[in-house]
Amino acid sequence: MSKENHNEESLRLNRRDFIRLGGGVLAVGAMASAGWGITEIIAGPGDVDTWHKSACRYCGTGCGVMIGMRKNKVLKVRGDQEAHNKGVICIKGSLLADVVNKTETRLLKPKIKKNGKFEEASWEEAMSLVASKFKENIETNGADSVAYYGSGQLYTEESYTANKLFKAGIGTNNVDGNPRLCMASAAVGYTQTFGKDEPPGAYADIDSAEVFFLIGANMYECHPPLWERIMIRKKSNPNVKIIVVDPRRTKTAERADYHLPVIPGTDLLLTNAMAQVIIARGLHDEKFISEHVKFNDGKQDVSFEEYKEFLQDYTPEKVSERLGVSAPQIEEIAYLFASSRATMSLWTMGINQRIQGVFLNNNLNSLHLITQQICRPGATPLSLTGQSNACGGVRDTGSLSHLLPGGRLIANPQHRKEMEEIWGVEPGKIAPKPGYSAVDLFQAMYDDKVKAALVMCTNPAQSAPNADLYREGLDKCFLVVADLYETTETAKYADVLLPAAFYVEKTGVYGQTERRYHLIEKLIDPPGEARSDLSILVDLAERLGYGDLISGKTPNDAWDEWRKVSAKSKYNFEGITYERLKKERGLQWPCPTEDHPGTVRRYMKGDPFVTEGKEIDFYGKPDHKARVFLRPYVESPQQLSEEMPFYLTTGRVIEQWHTGTMTSNAKELNNASGPGRFKLSPYDAQKIGVVDGDMIEVKSGFGSIKGQVEVSNNETPGVIFAAFYDPKFLINKVVSSAYDPVSKEPEYKVTAVNANKVEKIELN
Numbered sequence: 204m205s206k207e208n209h210n211e212e213s214l215r216l217n218r219r220d221f222i223r224l225g226g227g228v229l230a231v232g233a234m235a236s237a238g239w240g241i242t243e244i245i246a247g248p249g250d251v252d253t254w255h256k257s258a259c260r261y262c263g264t265g266c267g268v269m270i271g272m273r274k275n276k277v278l279k280v281r282g283d284q285e286a287h288n289k290g291v292i293c294i295k296g297s298l299l300a301d302v303v304n305k306t307e308t309r310l311l312k313p314k315i316k317k318n319g320k321f322e323e324a325s326w327e328e329a330m331s332l333v334a335s336k337f338k339e340n341i342e343t344n345g346a347d348s349v350a351y352y353g354s355g356q357l358y359t360e361e362s363y364t365a366n367k368l369f370k371a372g373i374g375t376n377n378v379d380g381n382p383r384l385c386m387a388s389a390a391v392g393y394t395q396t397f398g399k400d401e402p403p404g405a406y407a408d409i410d411s412a413e414v415f416f417l418i419g420a421n422m423y424e425c426h427p428p429l430w431e432r433i434m435i436r437k438k439s440n441p442n443v444k445i446i447v448v449d450p451r452r453t454k455t456a457e458r459a460d461y462h463l464p465v466i467p468g469t470d471l472l473l474t475n476a477m478a479q480v481i482i483a484r485g486l487h488d489e490k491f492i493s494e495h496v497k498f499n500d501g502k503q504d505v506s507f508e509e510y511k512e513f514l515q516d517y518t519p520e521k522v523s524e525r526l527g528v529s530a531p532q533i534e535e536i537a538y539l540f541a542s543s544r545a546t547m548s549l550w551t552m553g554i555n556q557r558i559q560g561v562f563l564n565n566n567l568n569s570l571h572l573i574t575q576q577i578c579r580p581g582a583t584p585l586s587l588t589g590q591s592n593a594c595g596g597v598r599d600t601g602s603l604s605h606l607l608p609g610g611r612l613i614a615n616p617q618h619r620k621e622m623e624e625i626w627g628v629e630p631g632k633i634a635p636k637p638g639y640s641a642v643d644l645f646q647a648m649y650d651d652k653v654k655a656a657l658v659m660c661t662n663p664a665q666s667a668p669n670a671d672l673y674r675e676g677l678d679k680c681f682l683v684v685a686d687l688y689e690t691t692e693t694a695k696y697a698d699v700l701l702p703a704a705f706y707v708e709k710t711g712v713y714g715q716t717e718r719r720y721h722l723i724e725k726l727i728d729p730p731g732e733a734r735s736d737l738s739i740l741v742d743l744a745e746r747l748g749y750g751d752l753i754s755g756k757t758p759n760d761a762w763d764e765w766r767k768v769s770a771k772s773k774y775n776f777e778g779i780t781y782e783r784l785k786k787e788r789g790l791q792w793p794c795p796t797e798d799h800p801g802t803v804r805r806y807m808k809g810d811p812f813v814t815e816g817k818e819i820d821f822y823g824k825p826d827h828k829a830r831v832f833l834r835p836y837v838e839s840p841q842q843l844s845e846e847m848p849f850y851l852t853t854g855r856v857i858e859q860w861h862t863g864t865m866t867s868n869a870k871e872l873n874n875a876s877g878p879g880r881f882k883l884s885p886y887d888a889q890k891i892g893v894v895d896g897d898m899i900e901v902k903s904g905f906g907s908i909k910g911q912v913e914v915s916n917n918e919t920p921g922v923i924f925a926a927f928y929d930p931k932f933l934i935n936k937v938v939s940s941a942y943d944p945v946s947k948e949p950e951y952k953v954t955a956v957n958a959n960k961v962e963k964i965e966l967n
């Protein structure tokens with residue numbers, strides 16, 4: 204079929220049909236050649252007056268988009284063909300205009316809860332109340348009685364300002380947020396291995412890789428444009444192999460050359476076994492290891508021989524039964540990983556949201572180090588990010604309870620001293636003790652230790668694990684919520700609601716998975732009395748007496764301050780100015796000067812921090828050597844039993860994003876996804892006596908929930924899957940709140956449950 208005929212045929216489809224047939228990507232397989240013609244189906248009718256370069260609002264892929272405007276209204280959103288995604292965007296991004304324009308569901312004025320009901324208030328009344336409650340608690344109960352809970356969706360200028368206000372102004376490190384729930388293990392894993400956070404590679408490596416090792420990542424549904432790029436790479440080179448490690452036979456696994464359906468919670472057995480095979484068969488790179496790698500048992504450096512001895516407990520024969528994968532399969536995958544011309548690993552929440560999330564991240568980095576599948580095109584470990592600005596806005600700015608900007612740590616006295624000098628506050632102002640991480644913060648609210656909190660641009664009442672307990676904590680706290688809607692689960696617990704501006708109603712920078720920073724410019728005014736989160740934070744700072752400290756009162760001023768702060772670290776992007784970002788399709792850091800092109804790959808020649816004359820330099824460590832760790836496998840506390848015979852695992856579906864707060868405002872997305880439900884295998888459906896459409900009740904040690912069943916051949920026997928986008932199907936009531944002891948990231952992916960048929964559903 205010709206391109207023209209393909210376009211013509213495609214245009215006969217309605218929008219809902221396209222979502223179904225296209226699999227949610229605006230360029231899948233043959234559709235990639237159709238260009239923008241297909242996008243018109245999604246964008247809807249109408250003529251555009253002007254197009255504006257921007258970035259997508261949703262996930263950490265950070266797709267470049269073009270926003271079509273007419274008469275001060277967002278009319279269409281298309282993929283930007285000049286950006287890294289080459290015009291490809293997912294179905295959610297293509298329907299962004301629907302979300303922007305649906306202002307009738309927005310929170311338009313501040314509201315204060317009085318006698319259990321919300322009443323409209325002026326900004327003056329609302330902010331006066333917020334400031335007075337914060338002051339009262341700080342004076343009476345100390346700075347640690349208040350907290351800030353943010354998001355990887357806020358602009359960098361906003362997260363940086365909140366972090367500075369609370370840590371250098373108020374004097375509490377109770378600054379955390381949603382990225383703790385999704386990317387903390389990846390951040391710690393990179394830092395422990397290389398000495399610095401953020402990936403060494405980039406999306407460009409997809410175009411050179413020969414083996415893709417995907418573990419704990421359903422890219423087809425969760426990062427569609429990147430999956431499309433992998434498909435293009437595979438089509439162009441018949442030698443390319445895709446390996447998918449996932450308990451479920453996802454849409455990603457369906458298209459893989461190898462699918463390893465491991466038993467939930469056992470991935471560390473696989474990565475250790477792969478390392479054992481690689482070394483036993485001589486597939487490791489001795490020269491690279493001797494020049495660039497040290498081994499560590501978590502306490503001290505050890506020898507390569509000690510590492511080999513440690514791995515003897517993880518031979519394929521010893522782990523295969525517990526892992527659920529045969530020994531020959533393990534050996535073949537290890538061989539493919541090590542022997543390919545270039546191997547690229549990609550992973551996300553299936554690895555990070557685990558009690559051994561940090562260890563798993565360490566091991567994935569280690570597999571690349573011992574084989575030298577790193578620091579060259581196509582060879583890299585690349586952790587994929589869930590939220591649009593979790594990297595740039597939170598990890599880079601140090602906006603978590605244990606961090607300070609530029610990779611510094613609260614617990615390090617020298618790091619605190621450096622930031623006190625940079626921020627111009629008195630010595631000792633930054634508290635030496637890390638604040639509460641997310642799960643502990645909700646527990647502290649429940650225990651009446653945190654008495655007032657500001658939540659911005661996130662929905663923890665729906666996204667937090669063990670949700671019933673932590674919703675009680677939110678209810679006990681004086682809760683201020685800045686958001687788009689008053690209908691979110693978190694908004695229900697608020698004492699004050701503040702209407703926030705959305706997306707192109709304000710200006711700011713996003714930083715995504717491959718260290719690429721994008722500028723999103725304001726194109727329209729926010730509806731009603733909504734204000735940007737930066738404006739809200741500046742207002743609060745002034746009312747609390749920190750107006751001089753928070754000197755960056757506009758997005759541009761806040762960005763200029765932050766990029767100059769970055770220059771005093773190995774996260775240097777001082778050269779990334781607003782002026783450059785207005786012209787460029789994003790810039791990758793390090794980028795120290797305004798004439799620097801940005802850095803595609805770190806730790807190799809071309810990275811401005813690599814020592815002159817060296818080809819590879821792991822400069823994040825004092826001795827310039829990366830670390831390979833000896834990481835023993837520890838069973839999840841969630842083990843199957845006669846009472847709890849199934850594993851529950853959670854995730855996303857292609858049509859909805861996170862808690863559905865935004866995507867639920869696009870009718871086509873709701874129609875395509877349907878309500879939240881349980882997915883289980885035909886074997887398990889027969890076992891508990893249910894068919895498609897029946898209702899079951901799923902119980903864990905944390906709670907229970909009832910929901911509809913979808914029987915699917917893609918599910919593995921013994922595993923029940925549920926997405927968390929539907930507030931009427933609050934699956935996180937059931938999810939374990941156990942977390943990784945280092946990263947404090949919860950184990951959403953492994954919860955032991957039972958399931959029984961019920962006659963009717965009662966919405967939770």
